[in-house]
Amino acid sequence: MTAGRVMALDVGKARIGVALSDPLGYTAQPLLTLWRKSRGDDMRSLLRLIRKHEVTKIVVGNPLHMSGDVSPWAAKVQQFAEELQARSGLPVELWDERLSSVAANEILDDSGHDHRDRKYVIDQIAAAVILRDWMQAH
Structure with a gap:
């Protein structure tokens, strides 16, 4: 396990x-949902969070097809991860996120969370699932 905080990201088209x-x-906790504006704004917001929370490693969900093939979105996320690594100077690891959204929805169902406002939390819960899975593997 890496000393210091690990940040996980679930990068979507509209939200991160x-x-x-x-x-x-030891634990993975949802932090927030970042509503995407532009690549530059997104990077600046993430770099502020990285500094504020003294992050030492970043795990980015890799949205592969169920077959394991690289999807067009996965290629864009991989470019995003490379740029974040270059700008932050931190190690960035891609992590298979297949079924993380399914797991996130199950967590919200189990907690009785209202379906109408899930868009505000689903991505941060998915990021926590990605981080939990990464931590269990390490």
Whole structure:
């Protein structure tokens, strides 16, 4: 496990879900949903969060097809991850996120969360699922 906080991102076309580990790397917690504006604005917002939370590693959900093939969106997310690594100077790891949204919806169902306002939290819950899965594997 990496010392320091790990940030996980669920990068979508309209929103980016952000989750953080605790400082010891035991738990994954949803942090916020970043509504996308432009690539530059998104990067600046993420870099501020990275500094504020003393992040030492970033895990980005890799939206592969169910077959494992790289989807067109996965190619864009991979470019995003490369740019974030270059701009942050931190290690960025892509992590298979297949079924993370399904798991996030199950978590929200189990907690009785209203379907009408899920768009405000679903991405950060998905980011927490990505981070949890990454942490369990490491």
